[in-house]
Amino acid sequence: MSKYLQMIRKSTDLRQEEIKKAVLSIIHRDGLKNLSTKNLAREVGISEGAIFRHFNTKRDIIMSIMDDVIEDLIENLRKISLEDIPPPERLFKYLCNTVTYLLENQGITILLFSEASYENDAEMLEKLNYIFNNQKQLAGKIISDGIAFGTWDESVSVVDLSSLYMGIPITLNIELILNRENFQQENFCKRMFEFILKILKK
Numbered sequence: 001m002s003k004y005l006q007m008i009r010k011s012t013d014l015r016q017e018e019i020k021k022a023v024l025s026i027i028h029r030d031g032l033k034n035l036s037t038k039n040l041a042r043e044v045g046i047s048e049g050a051i052f053r054h055f056n057t058k059r060d061i062i063m064s065i066m067d068d069v070i071e072d073l074i075e076n077l078r079k080i081s082l083e084d085i086p087p088p089e090r091l092f093k094y095l096c097n098t099v100t101y102l103l104e105n106q107g108i109t110i111l112l113f114s115e116a117s118y119e120n121d122a123e124m125l126e127k128l129n130y131i132f133n134n135q136k137q138l139a140g141k142i143i144s145d146g147i148a149f150g151t152w153d154e155s156v157s158v159v160d161l162s163s164l165y166m167g168i169p170i171t172l173n174i175e176l177i178l179n180r181e182n183f184q185q186e187n188f189c190k191r192m193f194e195f196i197l198k199i200l201k202k
Helices: 003-030 037-044 048-054 058-081 087-104 108-119 122-148 158-165 169-177 186-202
Strands: none
Touching: 003 037, 003 048, 003 108, 037 048, 037 158, 058 087, 058 122, 087 169, 087 186, 108 122, 108 169, 108 186, 122 158, 122 186, 158 169, 158 186, 169 186
């Protein structure tokens, strides 16, 4: 590939990232109802037509964001779940990495569930299912390891606790809406972690 084509490709990739970040910013700040092509173009600082030179449709933007979640969040969580460190340390790291990702990409939870659910798009639902179930299963693996090592109570249902764990992103979104200016990330991670440990305690 020539240097010129590499520059074009790099420019396209950067613009696509700007568009996706703008989508999340609008949703977080102004709500999903205000995610229009006009508002998106204004947020990025380009024409409406320019958006569709980088993505054919709004759906393509959403699908690309979903792919980013799989690559940037799920694969990172997978690595954490397999790390050779004690399960409590792994679980805390897993939880805090999830919280950090959601804080850095505010609006993503609303976008994923709203678009996939309301559009009833089979491919979107499949990706959403993959994202949701992998988070749940990877958290479950850490919990299972802790039980197997004798660290946590073996009578605890891994399936039920993993499902309960998935409520943390929803709790995070509620806290951000109600207490945005005073939200403390580290405190939130510790509170949620200590809550899970109380359930797991032998």
